[in-house]
Amino acid sequence: MVQGAPNKNTELTEDWLQNYVDDWVRFYLRHTENGEVASYIPELQRANKLDLGISIVGINGVKIKSGTVDVPFTIQSISKVFTFITACMERGISYVLDRIDVEPTGEAFNSIMHLEMRQVKKPFNPYVNAGAITVASLLEGKTSDEKLNPLLNLFGRMLGYRPKINEEVYRSECDTSIRNRAIGYYLLEMDFLESELELTLDTYFKQCSIEIQLDDLAVMGMVLANDGEDPKTGTEIIPRQIARLAKSLMLTCGMYDASGKFAAYVGIPAKSGVSGGIIALAPPRIRNEYLPFLDGCGIGVYGPALDKQGNSIAGIRLLRHIATQWDLSIF
Amino acid sequence: MVQGAPNKNTELTEDWLQNYVDDWVRFYLRHTENGEVASYIPELQRANKLDLGISIVGINGVKIKSGTVDVPFTIQSISKVFTFITACMERGISYVLDRIDVEPTGEAFNSIMHLEMRQVKKPFNPYVNAGAITVASLLEGKTSDEKLNPLLNLFGRMLGYRPKINEEVYRSECDTSIRNRAIGYYLLEMDFLESELELTLDTYFKQCSIEIQLDDLAVMGMVLANDGEDPKTGTEIIPRQIARLAKSLMLTCGMYDASGKFAAYVGIPAKSGVSGGIIALAPPRIRNEYLPFLDGCGIGVYGPALDKQGNSIAGIRLLRHIATQWDLSIF
């Protein structure tokens, strides 16, 4: 029998939370069978589709994790949140938003159509591929390493270590990403790019190939939840206004085609990637009477078996279950 | 000189807040000249385009208002939030969401195109006209009065009085709303409607013609902020899950084409109507160090001069300014 939702009589020890999470990871494990790992590059296909794990890090320091938590994976589209943050920090919010809009599209993440149909002056938002590639073009630097240096430094400040590029994934991305190349040429044609196309794509492929672990997602989510501030030291890692903007876009555009549904049914900012990772977060809220000591948190989920929208099929269910029962919704 | 943002040294009395709001209503008044009142029916055109007012009601009982606060106006599209809530209360959430989706469209509020393009099985969300007309068809009853009775009762429970239909506006809507009739026939053709077309349109026109005042918007917003519960009595007026759903849709789809920008730059649930009203709300949050005593609030704004997206041109700026400086964002 699995653990029910916490209520007023629940004594909310860390043990209780740990048991609760363990129960539900086990419960949702069965859904992994119904998804498929991403197959467009061989490296992603090697993932174990039965893996499922979750890590939660409270602003107050509470840490809970369960399931498969020690498998390294590439960050993929989750990087879009942080290259957007980096570009805003380098160039200023208004410079970036003059070049990329903040509207949800109601379209698949890799649609060219919307660009054309409305003869837009800019890509729809920084979390669809067209927008993220444009963001990559805004990063300063003459090589992809120079462009990504501030991003990796940002990760370093959040995580305490500088993550590395998975070279095999990176080379595979370079070799195979036909659709992104189509989008790239389209952006070039529309004169949206601020650096040379090959450099831009190289940067984009490299940022997607940054290798992390599950705890990293939880910590990064926690820093966002805390408006960009390191809760231990009070240091500003990301300016508050930029963190807010990145979070609002996670809510409206973070989960591909399922963004509207995720906002409606779960109600927390989240961003997923095709390697099966999801970063999510709950800002601190006053009324969460059941979980007072969590006090805002970051959540990382990993489950490489994907649904048709490209989100972790078991992970999204696990996240939805916990977020709903713990009442993490921001609404 | 107008009042700056509150900071740690501000003594936040109600007087301070009142002065602050008075200052900024005066400041943004100038923007009314750049907008236009809605002209598609004569009754709306009679509005005074220089009017601008705001009303704020805290969950804790604090009340602040400023500017033009005593002009009655029709609720128009803001009604969509509450007919959606009523339909969910009557039919159940899953019944309603089987028939209307929850995805933002990136399109104008009255677009037929999106319905066709993706050969969707249901309208995009309950706050575009196609969705709201479908919602009106789901309400139980054999006449528009029967269908709207539960809605007016809901308003009654929130406001302490049962608002009335403005008959002149209602008749004008019936006579002139060509686009809604086009949408209605389209929905009929697609077999989306669950009651007869004329009854459905009559219901929709009538719900848009409900007459309210500015304080009403603030009170209704406050009840939503409080997850549907009357803060004085603890009575549930709207089930929590339905209130949450309605709020999340306000954030992703509430401000027509400007929804994405409003979510990104302001970050609070809001819904506007062509008569110049906006309902907005701030859920209770822990970290709002400057305004602890507000403790979540509802906000009504009225300013009939509209921008090109159909939102109150001065009202949206006033709301954005206050929400930003008071740090009301849910992110």
Next chain:
Amino acid sequence: MVQGAPNKNTELTEDWLQNYVDDWVRFYLRHTENGEVASYIPELQRANKLDLGISIVGINGVKIKSGTVDVPFTIQSISKVFTFITACMERGISYVLDRIDVEPTGEAFNSIMHLEMRQVKKPFNPYVNAGAITVASLLEGKTSDEKLNPLLNLFGRMLGYRPKINEEVYRSECDTSIRNRAIGYYLLEMDFLESELELTLDTYFKQCSIEIQLDDLAVMGMVLANDGEDPKTGTEIIPRQIARLAKSLMLTCGMYDASGKFAAYVGIPAKSGVSGGIIALAPPRIRNEYLPFLDGCGIGVYGPALDKQGNSIAGIRLLRHIATQWDLSIF
């Protein structure tokens, strides 16, 4: 065994042609089983789906017919060719083409989407429903009878008798045509209509309900083939330039979604209707070595079993076969 294509050794008597046509009507009869009669109004549904007939009338007076040739049917969308001609005769070509474009759409005949997507100033062409309804609004007159009087006169001059409205079909059209009403309201909203909506729709429904027989289609096609001139008397029934325009639009837009394929594979102007009729024509051409004495002709086809594009399923095959083997292509 059915008759092969004519060749240089064939003695092309009328008997030969009659036998040839008889053979192929019998052959294509089997295809009627695979189609469905239009079902949106009861009157159309009463048609016998196994009916198939063809009538050919040469400019030189040759007449050949075969199969079901004596069943009256309503003209439906074929009327669009002649209301367009009538509007051009009343208003002048440039007046009409300022209000309706001449571009093929690549879309289904009743698509609203295209109107919106490109924010066009006018419907795509006079043979899609949106264009034809706009044409109906351009016809002069204060009642639908007044508006259609010149059309019926035109038919009278071509056919030698004035066809009548099928009142049952007309009433059914009025009662049931939801999609056309949606399109009508959309056109009204866009300010495309030049007469009142109900009058316009009434005119459109009535023009679709004109009852004719198979020979009528052949004669009307023959007059178009002859550039609008009565070949017996030399009288101009339709001005040459207008006849040419109507024919070119039949080629590019006459067969709904299948227009491009019909132009490519058959290569003659044609227009179909949902009652199963097709009007087609071959202009006089120098090189048709096999059929010199036909010297241009009109062709009527009737077969109420429709394919998915809304064209007569057996009729379009029969027409394609004969037009190809007799080398009627205009290219």
Next chain:
Amino acid sequence: MVQGAPNKNTELTEDWLQNYVDDWVRFYLRHTENGEVASYIPELQRANKLDLGISIVGINGVKIKSGTVDVPFTIQSISKVFTFITACMERGISYVLDRIDVEPTGEAFNSIMHLEMRQVKKPFNPYVNAGAITVASLLEGKTSDEKLNPLLNLFGRMLGYRPKINEEVYRSECDTSIRNRAIGYYLLEMDFLESELELTLDTYFKQCSIEIQLDDLAVMGMVLANDGEDPKTGTEIIPRQIARLAKSLMLTCGMYDASGKFAAYVGIPAKSGVSGGIIALAPPRIRNEYLPFLDGCGIGVYGPALDKQGNSIAGIRLLRHIATQWDLSIF
């Protein structure tokens, strides 16, 4: 004073025709100032925008030319007609049409949108870039030279000489054609291409860079007018059915966005290219009482100043004028 249209009293000598054409070339020359030469590659930009010329070659051997007739130019999009013919000759019509549709799009020649919107299984037609690039992939051969060898042989059989690639234009196309590369990657992603992308694009760029002169267009048009047969020798250069198909597509899809208007107002198959060339043709027709001795003809037009649709601004007017006054319409 310029020459009026021929009438029954005109003695139609070659001199008369020559004077007529000279007059109208002079007349339309003024329009060249209102257009712009293509600027996307430097080589095209070097064209003299004031050039305008026409060449007419009758199936019966009549030859008329006027204006700038001796400037070599690259064939550009006009090549699409002949690679399509070549692919049909190599692979068979049904093989090619299983992979490329024959529907006009109503969209600009380089639109990706339509491919996505309807989730089509194939590009719209062989004369839009997406279709032409797909055609290039169907040509047999392991290098672009091998692939284009049969095309150049086809030109050789029509023209009596084998045209050459303009190497400068070819290199420029390779270097700069961003949009075609975007389309190419999109086609690759959709799995539409039958040869490797770079080879396909190289073939496409090379075919566009074939250098010809004005008379060549007229001769090639004349062979098409004559259903693919050399009128002097009676030899089949292009199979009749393939010539017919290519001509019907010229009528429905040959003039970019202006195809529908050109079919409606001029009514002859034509195809234009961005270097300012237009190939057009009039099939032999019985009733052309004014020009009996022309008996079908090919027409070449050259005028590098383009209108917004990418057609020769003066050339299209000159062609329309002559085709209308000489009554060349196929309808």
